[in-house]
Amino acid sequence: MDSIIMGVGSIGLALVLTLIGVPVAVALGLIGLGGLYLVGGTILLTSAAETLAYNALNQYSFAVIPTFILMGILANRAQITGDLYEAFYRIMSRVRGSLYLVTVLSSAGFAAISGSTIVSAAVFTKLSLPQMSRFGYDKGIGAGCIAAAGTFASLIPPSIMMVIYALLTGESIGRLFVAGVVPGGLTAIAYLIFILILVRVRPSVAPRVDRVFSAREKLQSLGRIGPFLILSVIVxxxxxxxxxxxxAAGAVGAAGALGIAIWRRVGSPKEIRDALEETAVSSGTIFLVLIGGLLFARFLVYSGFISDLVDVIGESGIAPWQVLVAVILFNLVLGMFIDTVSITVVTVPFLHPIMVELGYDPIWFGILLIKLIEISAISPPIGLNLFAVIASARSVVTSGELFRGVIPFLCVEFVLLALIVMFPTISLWLPNLVYGQ
Known part of the structure; x- marks a missing residue:
């Protein structure tokens, strides 16, 4: 029981420190080091401090994080995203609610070449929201649609959150990527169906746009999405x-995005340097959080917290489904107050072994957690995608309008979450087909 009290206390302390503004890497790292000292003294502390960061990050698989981030940044600067949006818009301009539909489709496409939900939300706020405002669309619903569709980057591979989950748990990155295809596609389809129903029930949220494009204009726009198709095929x-x-796919994709940027004459030395600096800052932040999380996870393992907690759950008679419900509720509540990366790094080290011990498939559980992360990213009051939209909108939409507009999409997400829980095959069918049982 001492180990359980120590573990629960350390998790609570980590959450409190994060809530009051202490950087998550600092909070987890200090608690992890302090806990290791209490458990094993100076020898265990110095051993972990000297070797863990190097041994953990000295893995080829970690290269996937900066390469996918760089690919997404370069693809955006090469205007690949704008071309994709324009192509969908010209094809669907006469459909009521077309700007909502185009945002969903373009976000799903962009997710296939970028693993960042925040970047996706920021990019499409600048692309879509001015057009929605111009044509009289409901700004709250529009901003909510942009924020919600931005979360596709968490579930549609390549996903940075999938990589973080895999690195924290030792699961296969490739298997997780394949497992995200069907749930990601299902999410996009559900959004499209919901929007078509919404604009029929409430026509005022999406006035009909009379702009018509000729067949030649549509073909021209389709011709410009060639670079997107090339990157998608490569990755x-x-x-x-x-x-x-x-x-390797991330590195090749980043090189391809760089080549497209240079070919389109938007890859100046300054632009490339800025993209590399942005990639370095983003990657460095993630790596620091991962180091802190690994120190924290090692402390939980050496303290006996995880094994003792599994024993307590087994002896208590609590059914595995009850534990699953508790985990879902726990993550949903945390998501309203803590950013998605912090939630993942704090909770995965102890939740993953517990859920596997209870008989749940680790790949399915990873997809479930990422779906919860999607919901967290658009949960008021501090969902990261909501902040990204507000910051990029530049006073076009208020936070109140955005919170109101994102609620319907949160409802769709809860329905999808229930389907993933009730039907694990949604997540496991394709990876089992590709990799075998």
Missing amino acids: IGGIYSGLMFPS
Whole structure:
């Protein structure tokens, strides 16, 4: 019981420190080091401090994080995202609610070449929201649609959150990527169906746009999405065909995005340097959080917290489904107050072994957690995607309008969450088909 009290106390302290503004890497790292000292004294503390960071990050698989981040940044600067949006818009301009639909489709496409939900939300706020405002769309629903569709980058591979989960748990990155395809596609389809129903029930939220594009204009816009198709084939095709590991696919994709930027004359030395600096800052932040999380996880293991907690759950007679419900509620509540990366790094080290011990498939549980992360990213009051939209909108939409507009999409997400829980095959069918049982 001492180990359980110590573990629960350390988790609570980590959450409190994060809530009051202490950087999550600092909070987890200090608690992890302090806990290791209490458990094993100076020897265990110095051993972990000297070796863990190097041994953990000295893995080829970690290269996938900066390469996918760089690919997404370069793809955006090469205007690939704008071309994709324009192509969908020209094709669907006469459909009521077309700007909502185009945002969903473009976000799903962008997710296939970028693993960052925040970048996706920021990009499409600048692309979509001015057009929605211009044509009289409901700004709250529009901003909510942008924020919600931005979360596709968590579930549609390549996903940075999948990589973090895999690195924290030792699960296969490739298997997780494949497992996200069906749930990600299902989410996008559910959004499209919901929007079509919404604009029929409430026509005022999406006035009909009379702008018509000729067949030639539509073909011209389709011709400009060639670079997007090339990148998608390189990255997704390379991973799923087995020709490339995810880390290699990210590097090749980043090189391809750089080549497209130079070809389009938007890859000046300054632009490339800025993209590299942005990648370095983003990657460094994630790596620091991961180091702190690994120190924290090592403390939980050495303290006996995880094994003792599994024993207590087994002896208590609590059914596995009850534990699952508790985990879901726990993550949903945390998501309203703590950013998604922090939630993952704090909770995965102890939740993953417990859920596996209870008989749940670790790949399915990873997809479930990522779905919860999607919901967290658009949960008021501090969902990260909500902040990204507000910051990028520049007073076009208020926080109150955004919170109101995102609620319907949260309802859709809860329905999808229930389906993933009730039907694990949604997540496991494709990876089992590709990799075998």
